[in-house]
Amino acid sequence: MSEALLEQLFDSLTDTLLMVGTASLVALLLGTGLGVVLFATTERGLWRQPAVSRGLGAVVNATRSTPFIILMVAIIPFTRLIAGTSIGTGAAIVPLAVAAVPFFARLVEAALREVDRGLIEAAQAMGATPRQILWKVLLPEALPSLARGLTLTIISLIGYSAMAGAVGGGGLGDLGIRYGYQRFNPTVMLAVVAVLIILVQLVQSLGDFAARRLQKK
Amino acid sequence: MGESAMIKLDALGKRFHGPSGLVTALDDVSLEIAEGEIFGVIGRSGAGKSTLLRAINLLERPDQGRVFVGGVDLTGLRSDALRLERRRVGMIFQHFNLLARRSVYDNVALPLELAGLTRREIRDRVRPLLELVELADKADQVPAKLSGGQKQRVGIARALAAEPRILLSDEATSALDPQTTRSILGLLKDINQRLGLTIVLITHEMSVVREICDRVAVMDAGRIVELGSTFDVLTRPTHPLAREIARGLEPELKLDHLFGERFSEVPVLGGTTLLRIAFSGPHAEAPVISDLVRRFNVDLNILSGTIDHIQDRPYGVMKVELAGSVEPVVAHLKSLELGVEVLGYVRSALRTAL
Ligand SMILES: Nc1ncnc2c1ncn2[C@@H]1O[C@H](COP(=O)(O)OP(=O)(O)O)[C@@H](O)[C@H]1O
């Protein structure tokens, strides 16, 4: 492998990490919020708002059922509005985040649902406010599941980011397609695949470790 | 009671939409529980016990009626005022409901954190509570490392943290073995006496009621069908369900197995009579049986007998086979205020053989 190739590989990896990292951060912040709202507004939730619950649920489902490659194209005007352009690594972050937020939100909602209702009841019996129940009971108890959900989200984002790369987003996907596919350079292709595998493995291992640590407390 | 009732439930009604239509969980339930009392609610599964208990701190808001705790009408409170009142009512649960990711110490501290106490104030409260439930050495463990009985002790310490006047217990010993159940009930009794705490506990086990309750209500299909002192309800139940539950404590004696073909539901000529005699009241400890034999010149064959103490009063049940004239014996026993019941009749062995 040439030094130039290594350098390119390194640059692409940096781009991928930037895209995935930023989108994950956005998903963590907005997705957690959205997930809490989805959980709490249901018929039997802490802040009963069935209309809100149904409305948000529909939007989330619509986003999640659109294939990423189509979503990316469909929201180009929105991407331009946010990033000022629709091409490049910065611009690719927008559709990645748009896909990741509802994805993680559903995982957050599921993680909160997993928390034993008896704990909510015990807290209510202690005179806890809904906000206290959320911060003192639900989120802390769901932490291991939330860590696993975030791991899954990051790994999915790594896959999506490769797709984003293919349409001008830069990163490892872009490198793989340009050199490996269009220029028939299997070395580059293999190197890209190897880096992606290592990256996913690394994220998975870190995520598992974190979840285990949180489980044990 | 009246004025001094710690808990007053006034004509509570609650219905649920179940899978097979409307379910009446509470049907016009009124009840007063005095300060310092240990009050039991017993009934079959689905009788409405949990709904009744959860109405006391309005975790379940009744459709009808009013709930007074310490003279305050909880049903009339706004949600923030209600939350403040709830701090004065502790609750323990069948499955403990401890936070898995908090240590024993932090579980007990939770109600105090919610109430906004400082770390120091919390420590000063939690330490003695852990001593009280004998878990001081487990303060830093997570609940998963504890036995069922220890978990319930944490639950009790947590329920007491905010210094409540009332403790609600929803089948708190139902997931525990008999020995652990006894130790938890002992702890509750101890707390009741030391702190003057009013305890309302629901259970489907009469043995739990017998062990610690001062008074008991029997529930069936959302109604209270019998209410009285534990001794009275156990020894002189009037409602069929109360009777069935009370009898559940006696050793089972399958008469038709014992006597086979010879057992009869109706009187038989020349046969014997099976009697159940309940000893309670002033003559509970008198030598009744030997007196009967002498006085009426009858033969008595004792089939089973138990002596128990309920609320520190002796209570015995004896099942006997009586050969001779029955009426005077029954009349005499009744005059002694003993419970008598004819269980059946037995044909003489000789006759069957012929
Ligand atoms: N949240 C609920 N939704 C629907 N039905 C309920 C609900 N809670 C209780 N019930 C019904 O009300 C009745 C009484 O329940 P419960 O008070 O839990 O009885 P118990 O504690 O005596 O077993 C049962 O038939 C039960 O199915």
Ligand SMILES: [Mg+2]
């Ligand atoms: Mg119940």
